[in-house]
Amino acid sequence: MRTRQRGFSLGLLLLASQVFQIGTDNIPPATLATLGLNVYLFLFPVKPLLQTCVSVQHAYWDGDWHRLLLSPLHHVDDWHLYFNMLSFLWKGINLERRLGTAxxxxLLSVFSLLTGLVYLLLEAGLTELMDDSSFSTQCAVGFSGVLFGLKVVNNHYNPGGVKYIMGFPVARRYACWVxxxxxxxxxxxxxxxxxxxxxxVGLLYITGPLRALMKTCAGFVSGHGNYGRPRTYYNSSGYSGYGMPYTPDTSPYDRQGPYNRVDPSAPPQHPYTAGLSEQEQFEAAIRASLQEQGHMED
Structure with a gap:
């Protein structure tokens, strides 16, 4: 394992800036750990990039199946890493709080592996259909395939509304296709x-069969069908609490706030949601965090 020799990495600096603006205490543990792992493997790659990308030729023909594990966690350059991890940061915070850390x-593990397998099946199918072996030699690397799966899941749990893509309104459920x-x-x-x-892969999950299979394989059903309530998780201070409920007058990330206070024995000051939906609470929480740093995020 060798350190990747690079010059000035503006993408890494911008990513670090985003993380510190939000605050590491406000990022759930699995999201933060996954982000850290991707950054670490960018700086200290397990193998050269051409030996970590996945293709039909390398994985199936040559039997190099470990590429399925390595390819999602390696990136071409610092900008590739920055845009992927910035997108993952928002999706991870939202989904981990909704689904719970475990x-x-x-979900991340299954999506990472299954996205690679579906990719191989599609490329192999195109090779046969088009009678063109170049499809089997195309090598993919990066976390973006997993991100598209998470985007489908996130949109499923936040239905309705529109998303503006290049200034044009698009129904949220069609946004990933656009x-x-x-x-x-x-x-x-x-x-x-x-x-x-x-x-x-995301569609397989939200339509039921993949999620049902995952629950069967895990050997438990622990109330994951009820996604309407915010889940608990341990922040870096070790205190387990809800990250969502707050009032507009009180920042949920204030050290003396109701769910992230220095004295856990103190009673909550504002144990209600001010009538906001969970998605609205999440978005307002991010804005509040950025405002404290003097940067408003639209």
Whole structure:
């Protein structure tokens, strides 16, 4: 394992700035650990990039199946890492708080592996259909396929509304498909099949069969069907509390706030949600955190 020799990495600096603006105490543990692992493997890659990307040729023909584990965690350059991890940060905070840390880790693991497998199946199918072996040699690397799967899940748990893509309103449930096409048009070097694989895995989860299989394999059903309540998690101070409830007059990230206070024995000051939905609470919490740093996030 060798340190990756790089010059000035603006992408890493911007990523670190975003993390510190939010505050590490406000990022659930699995999300923070996954982000840290991706940064670590960018700086200290297990193998050279060409030996970590996944393709039909390398994984199936050559039997190099460990690439399925390595490819999602390695990135081409610091900007590739920055945009992927910035997107993951918001999705991870939202989904880990909703699903709970244990299930979120399980979800990430399954999505990372299954996205690679679906990618291989699609590329192998295109090879046969088009009679073109170049599809089997296309090598993909990066976390973006997993991100598309998480995007599908996140949109499923936050239905309705619109998302503005390049200034145009798009129904949230169709946003991932529009982004799939736009990304490929604007940046043809990205893996269209890799992103599509993530969307398909996400659809398998939200439509039921994958989620049911995951629960069966895990050997338990622990109330994951009730996603309406915020879950608890341990922050870096070791205190277990809810991250969502707060009032507009009190920052949920204040050290003396109701759920992140220095004295855990003190009674909560504002144990209600001020009539906000969970998504609205999450968005307002991020804005409050950034305002404390003097930066308003629209």
């Amino acid at each position: 299930w979120f880790v399980y 982004e799939l096409v736009l990304i490929h048009i604007l940046n043809p070097g990205t893996s269209f099949v890799g992103h599509l694989s993530g969307i398909l």
